Amino acid sequence: MAGIVSALAREGSPGLGAVAAAACADALGLTGVAVSVLVPGGGDVVWRTDGASARLDDLQFTLGQGPGVDAAASGELVFEADLEALPAQRWPAFTPAALELGVRAVFAVPLQIGVIRLGVVLGHRDAAGTLSSAALADLLVFASAATGALLGPLSDGPEPQWVSDQTSGYRAEVHQATGMISVQLDVTQAVALIRLRAYAFSQHRPLADVAADVVARRLRFDDNDD
Amino acid sequence: MDREQRLAETFVELADTLTDDFDIIDFLHVLAARCVELLDVGAAGLLLADHDGSLVTVAASDERSRLLELFEAQNDEGPCRDCYRLGAAVVNVDLDGALERWPRFAPQAIAGGFRSANALPLRLRSQVIGSLNLFHLDPGGLRGTELRLAQALADAATIGILQQRSVHRGEVVAGQLQQALTSRIVIEQAKGVLAERLKVSADDAFEVLRGVARSRNRLLSELARDVASGTADVATLVR
Numbered sequence: 001m002a003g004i005v006s007a008l009a010r011e012g013s014p015g016l017g018a019v020a021a022a023a024c025a026d027a028l029g030l031t032g033v034a035v036s037v038l039v040p041g042g043g044d045v046v047w048r049t050d051g052a053s054a055r056l057d058d059l060q061f062t063l064g065q066g067p068g069v070d071a072a073a074s075g076e077l078v079f080e081a082d083l084e085a086l087p088a089q090r091w092p093a094f095t096p097a098a099l100e101l102g103v104r105a106v107f108a109v110p111l112q113i114g115v116i117r118l119g120v121v122l123g124h125r126d127a128a129g130t131l132s133s134a135a136l137a138d139l140l141v142f143a144s145a146a147t148g149a150l151l152g153p154l155s156d157g158p159e160p161q162w163v164s165d166q167t168s169g170y171r172a173e174v175h176q177a178t179g180m181i182s183v184q185l186d187v188t189q190a191v192a193l194i195r196l197r198a199y200a201f202s203q204h205r206p207l208a209d210v211a212a213d214v215v216a217r218r219l220r221f222d223d224n225d226d
Numbered sequence: 227m228d229r230e231q232r233l234a235e236t237f238v239e240l241a242d243t244l245t246d247d248f249d250i251i252d253f254l255h256v257l258a259a260r261c262v263e264l265l266d267v268g269a270a271g272l273l274l275a276d277h278d279g280s281l282v283t284v285a286a287s288d289e290r291s292r293l294l295e296l297f298e299a300q301n302d303e304g305p306c307r308d309c310y311r312l313g314a315a316v317v318n319v320d321l322d323g324a325l326e327r328w329p330r331f332a333p334q335a336i337a338g339g340f341r342s343a344n345a346l347p348l349r350l351r352s353q354v355i356g357s358l359n360l361f362h363l364d365p366g367g368l369r370g371t372e373l374r375l376a377q378a379l380a381d382a383a384t385i386g387i388l389q390q391r392s393v394h395r396g397e398v399v400a401g402q403l404q405q406a407l408t409s410r411i412v413i414e415q416a417k418g419v420l421a422e423r424l425k426v427s428a429d430d431a432f433e434v435l436r437g438v439a440r441s442r443n444r445l446l447s448e449l450a451r452d453v454a455s456g457t458a459d460v461a462t463l464v465r
Contacts (some may be wrong), residue, residue, distance in 0.1 A: 058252055078403040114411035115454040133396045140277035140400060172414045176428045179418020179454060189454055190416055215428050
């Protein structure tokens with residue numbers, strides 16, 4: 001998983017295209033895995049393993065129900081370790097259709113940063129059972145790396161790209177700066193964060209440094225032309 | 227109010243975790259403030275471990291960024307990092323004597339006016355999910371009963387975060403931790419929006435947010451979500 005995560009975050013990485021979905025599923029002990037991006041009206045799968053993943057997404061989109069739908073709406077983990085044992089009323093149409101595809105267990109993780117909801121990672125397995133604690137930790141690390149990949153590249157600093165991304169991911173000032181930029185440009189938090197990251201990338205500066213400038217009011221986004 | 231009475235009131239207040247209008251960030255903020263009052267420390271902070279082991283500040287007894295940076299600095303070294311790694315309390319460490327142990331953290335803490343530091347584990351059975359950080363302004367430290375009280379407050383924080391008396395599945399714990407961390411990020415995003423709209427500092431924006439939540443009887447996290455996502459009109463809120 002470490003190799004997959006670092007490939008995702010390498011400078012100039014084509015994002016999720018840099019890693020093979022099948023290798024990722026293997027590393028997580030899953031049969032398949034997919035990343036979908038939230039677009040108005042539903043999810044759009046941008047990266048997935050072959051096989052049931054595409055059908056699972058079609059099902060959820062068509063039926064408007066399923067683990068990915070719930071994870072996207074609630075922002076919470078949605079894990080069902082045995083679809084056969086699931087009460088029918090949970091996902092009345094999705095569950096039988098998923099079982100027909102040979103899917104027994106589903107694990108959905110929302111890709112989010114505060115109020116920003118970007119998408120969902122949906123893993124599935126053809127055997128029932130919960131994730132091991134190691135696989136759970138790996139799935140969350142992968143989700144975090146996928147979130148970064150969806151937001152676009154950051155400039156390479158003195159430390160490996162994904163390390164700076166991870167540690168600055170929760171840095172308070174990055175989120176404060178995002179909030180400030182959203183007002184300056186009258187855009188959503190998602191767009192504000194993308195603008196902040198793009199600016200840091202174009203200036204070859206660490207994200208946290210640019211964020212600190214915004215919070216200290218040394219840098220505004222509504223009076224430069226980038 | 228004497229100490230006994232304050233202690234009783236604090237635990238009644240903390241028992242609010244069991245009610246419907248429970249708000250994790252507000253709860254932890256109150257808990258950090260009560261730590262300062264009851265334990266006679268200069269500052270208190272609650273840090274949670276992210277999925278990759280980074281320590282993230284979710285609440286502090288005051289929200290000045292200098293203090294928050296001191297908590298955050300412990301991702302590299304410091305009492306919280308040691309507490310998390312060892313799974314055991316780190317108590318009464320004299321900062322002047324800790325310059326070798328924590329060459330970057332100790333001078334930063336001393337510059338902040340602190341003399342000794344403690345970190346108590348937020349523990350769920352054998353798993354440590356984070357740490358309660360306490361800084362003293364005096365060289366003294368936590369004595370016997372204070373130490374037990376501090377651990378009781380740390381346990382109260384754990385119960386509040388996990389919101390369940392018996393959590394058996396790893397995914398439930400992971401889910402609750404992610405929720406608490408996400409709530410904190412929403413607060414930061416909302417602080418940014420308020421700072422820009424009201425022309426106040428990000429440090430002051432937290433108090434504005436909390437004041438509005440109190441006066442309008444709103445949950446802090448929900449109000450922050452509305453402010454950050456733009457569904458709440460800031461001008462109307464602070465009028």
